Amino acid sequence: MQNTTLKITLFALFISLMPHSSMGQIDPLRQKIQQIASKTDGTLGVGISGLENRDTLTLNNHIHFAMQSVYKFHLGLAILNQVDKGNLKLNQKILIQKKDLLPDTWSPLREKYPNGNVEIPLSELFQFTVAQSDNNGCDILFRIMGGPRVVDNYIKSIGMTDVSIRTTEEEMHKTEGAQFTNWTTPWSAVQLLEKFYQKKILSPASHAFMWKVLTEANTGSGKIKGLLPTGTIVAHKSGLSGANKEGITAATNDIGIVTLPNGKHFIISIFYGNTKLSDKESDKVIAEVTKAAWDYFSAK
DSSP: OHHHHHHHHHHHHHHHHOOSBOTTTTHHHHHHHHHHHHTOSSEEEEEEEETTTOOEEEESTTSOEEOGGGHHHHHHHHHHHHHHTTSOOTTSEEEEOGGGSOSSSOOHHHHHSTTOOEEEEHHHHHHHHHTSOOHHHHHHHHHHHTSHHHHHHHHHHTTOOSEEOOOOHHHHHHOGGGGGGSEEOHHHHHHHHHHHHTTSSSOHHHHHHHHHHHHTOOSOTTTTTTTSOTTOOEEEEEEEOOBOTTSOBOOEEEEEEEEOTTSOEEEEEEEEESBOSOHHHHHHHHHHHHHHHHHHHHTO
């Protein structure tokens, strides 16, 4: 029975690592990622797609990974969709009340406007939320949208199925298990980034705005960007759960579009969780996987 279970497990791992194309050509990258995964103590999920040469692979794509702040990218797309429909404007003023600025959560917005009761442009609130990963800003945007389920419905409406958005940042801070209601598969994250990159979702103006915000993101710099050459253009959104009382980190994530020196691109999504590694060590795992993909696509 144990041998049978082992064979099934190994077969599932093999299937999860199978690329969607160019199986033989991408073998070296697959093997490198397997080596990195074998040295980790947690669960590693990966999705990779070369935008120009179409080489792709996934690792553990059957698992629903907690997104944490990665879902602020999804939220941002939903907000900009409303801008494109004329229901919102990036220059419209949003009232930030004192009660919106919850303590004990990551919030550069609160640091800048500690007393609240200030009106700021939607574009500034968007930048705080997506580029700086502000948790209070995130929940304000959720309220503007009508709640997480409205965002979930929008993401589903543009063809995404293996994803769920159910709870706010405030709710995730109250209950540890709430974070797992906001999940994605690695390949779903890649598909969403590809739709965005190919300008299938937003207007040209909204696309350009989101691209600028993602490339200027100042969180998660040690993840996808960690081992890439200085100056590499990366449009990305990271996420981090922090460790629980047992010292286990449920989610250390980053998804992004990487621009190669030759002007080509690859999309990568990496979700690493259930680990006792430090944040810095977990970031290194993500950086090593990305560097392996960088080396592979740079040589194409």
